[in-house]
Amino acid sequence: MNYDWDWCEAYGDHPLERWLKELPQQVERVWREQTHGDIHKWREALARLPDIPVSKVDFRSAKVQAGEMADCDDPTRSQIVDALQQLHPWRKGPYRICGIDVDTEWRSDLKWDRLVEQISPLKNRTVLDVGCGNGYHLWRIHGEGAMRVIGIDPTQLFNMQFEAFKHFLGNGYPVHLFPLGIEDLPAELKAFDTVFSMGVFYHRQSPFSHLTELMGALRKEGELVLETLVIEGGDREVLVPENRYAKMRNVWFIPTVETLKGWMKRSGFSDIRLVDISTTTTDEQRSTEWMRFESLQDYLDPRNPDLTVEGYPAPRRAILVAKKGRG
Numbered sequence: 038m039n040y041d042w043d044w045c046e047a048y049g050d051h052p053l054e055r056w057l058k059e060l061p062q063q064v065e066r067v068w069r070e071q072t073h074g075d076i077h078k079w080r081e082a083l084a085r086l087p088d089i090p091v092s093k094v095d096f097r098s099a100k101v102q103a104g105e106m107a108d109c110d111d112p113t114r115s116q117i118v119d120a121l122q123q124l125h126p127w128r129k130g131p132y133r134i135c136g137i138d139v140d141t142e143w144r145s146d147l148k149w150d151r152l153v154e155q156i157s158p159l160k161n162r163t164v165l166d167v168g169c170g171n172g173y174h175l176w177r178i179h180g181e182g183a184m185r186v187i188g189i190d191p192t193q194l195f196n197m198q199f200e201a202f203k204h205f206l207g208n209g210y211p212v213h214l215f216p217l218g219i220e221d222l223p224a225e226l227k228a229f230d231t232v233f234s235m236g237v238f239y240h241r242q243s244p245f246s247h248l249t250e251l252m253g254a255l256r257k258e259g260e261l262v263l264e265t266l267v268i269e270g271g272d273r274e275v276l277v278p279e280n281r282y283a284k285m286r287n288v289w290f291i292p293t294v295e296t297l298k299g300w301m302k303r304s305g306f307s308d309i310r311l312v313d314i315s316t317t318t319t320d321e322q323r324s325t326e327w328m329r330f331e332s333l334q335d336y337l338d339p340r341n342p343d344l345t346v347e348g349y350p351a352p353r354r355a356i357l358v359a360k361k362g363r364g
Contacts (some may be wrong), residue, residue, distance in 0.1 A: 038068055038200065041208045044185075052228035052256065053163070059223075060215070067216045072193070079197040082123035086204050087113055089135060094206060096180030099131065099146035101173060103205035106136030124198050126328040129170035132202055142328035144321045145173045148235065148264065152356050155312035157260050159183045162230035165254055168237035171198035172214045178233075179212045187229075188214040189221070225253045231260045235356075238265035239288050248304035255361040261306060266291045267314065267355040272299060276349065283336035283345045283352060294355050306359035317352040 045057040073079075091104035109117075118137055121127075130141030160182035166174055169188035172195070178186045190196065199214040232254050234247070241247040251261055268276050270293040282288035292300065298309050322333040333352070338344040343351050 038064075038196075040064065040213075044211065052226060056223050056226055056228070063217060063221055064215050067191075067193075076193065078123060079194065082120045083197065083200060083204065085116065085120040086201060087116060089113070089205060091135070091205050096176045099144075100133040100138065101130070101176045101180075101202070102133040103202060104135035108135050121201060122327075124194065124201060126330055127171070127198060128195070128328060129173040130327075132173070134202065134205060140325040140327050141173075142322060142325060142332055145170075146177075147321050148354075148356075149174060149177050151313040151315065152262060152264070152358075153177075153181065155310075155356070156262055156358055157231065159231060163187075163228065164231045164233070165189070165229040166233040166235075167219045167251070167254075168234065168240075169195075169214065170236075171195040172202070172212070174233065174235070175199075175212050175214060176202075179210060183211075183231075185211045186213070188212075189217045189219065190214065191216055191218045219247070219250045219254070222250070222254055227253065227256050229254050229259055230256060231262065233262045233264075235262070235264035238263060239282075239291055242289050244290050244292075244300055245304060248301060248306070252305055252361060257361060259361045261301075261359045261361070262356065263297075263301070263359070264354060264356045265297070267294050267297065267353055268350050269293065269353070271295055278347070278349060281347055282349055283333075283347070284331070294357075297355070297357065301357065301359055305362050307362050308358075308360040310358045311355060312358055313356040315354055317354055 042061050048054050048057055089104060089109050091108050093105050095102035114135060114137055117135060127139055127141040129143050129145045130139055132139040159178055161184045163185045164178050164183045166188040169175055169190050172188050175186045175188045193216050196214055196216045232251050234251055238244060238247060268291050272295040274293045275296050276291040278288050294311055301309050317333060319334050324332040336345055337351055338346055345351055
């Protein structure tokens with residue numbers, strides 16, 4: 038992977054400097070020592086993407102866009118589709134590339150619409166998105182005027198998908214995705230104005246450790262945007278799945294909103310607000326030609342869609358916003 042590190046030089050007096058000094062070595066180590074078995078196939082797919090000057094980019098529409106139909110001919114579009122399909126499955130999106138609609142499993146724009154008017158304006162902010170997938174929301178954050186947007190996600194396929202979209206844009210955007218987890222950030226970095234953690238919390242074996250890591254990444258009075266699965270109920274109630282939840286192995290804790298607020302308060306967050314709670318529907322998460330595996334409809338009880346196939350409450354997602362305290 039060819040990363041442009043020149044932008045790091047602008048952060049000599051910024052709290053990010055402590056991480057940026059070691060970041061290139063961290064990223065290089067991942068690609069050298071921990072590469073996925075399909076890495077060569079994915080790299081070949083990236084290499085087959087044609088170089089096309091695009092006439093339009095759009096980071097504020099539901100389908101994040103690079104290029105228009107008129108930017109290339111039909112054979113070239115077929116070449117692009119073939120290359121992008123080698124990066125299947127596409128989970129987060131949607132994208133539009135030179136007239137090609139990449140109809141991803143998740144309509145991630147719907148989640149964005151539920152939160153964007155409820156959080157602090159992102160203009161001129163330095164933003165971290167933890168577990169960001171292929172970076173769809175990184176581009177939406179950039180579209181709101183953020184100064185620098187950094188995403189981290191250890192799934193190498195998602196990093197490749199990000200690079201595929203970025204291929205049509207070039208390096209002129211302050212948007213980055215690295216194959217790392219939040220544990221790879223220095224403790225108490227205190228560098229970001231806004232930190233997003235969306236669809237990550239329930240995958241962490243220690244919810245308090247994750248909240249501590251998120252707190253440490255934020256500057257004083259910075260803002261956390263936390264989106265996660267929740268159940269209905271009162272304070273101190275939490276679902277701990279016996280084995281799988283909606284066919285997922287790695288779901289550890291699903292609290293009620295009140296329980297989650299208590300955990301956040303105990304972790305040092307203040308001004309905690311619930312800004313949205315929604316039941317996930319098959320309009321928002323579904324199989325498509327760009328994600329041909331099982332999806333939400335296969336995770337629900339066919340006799341009762343209010344339950345998962347395991348008999349647990351069907352997925353409900355809450356978005357909470359909170360501030361890092363002054364201390």
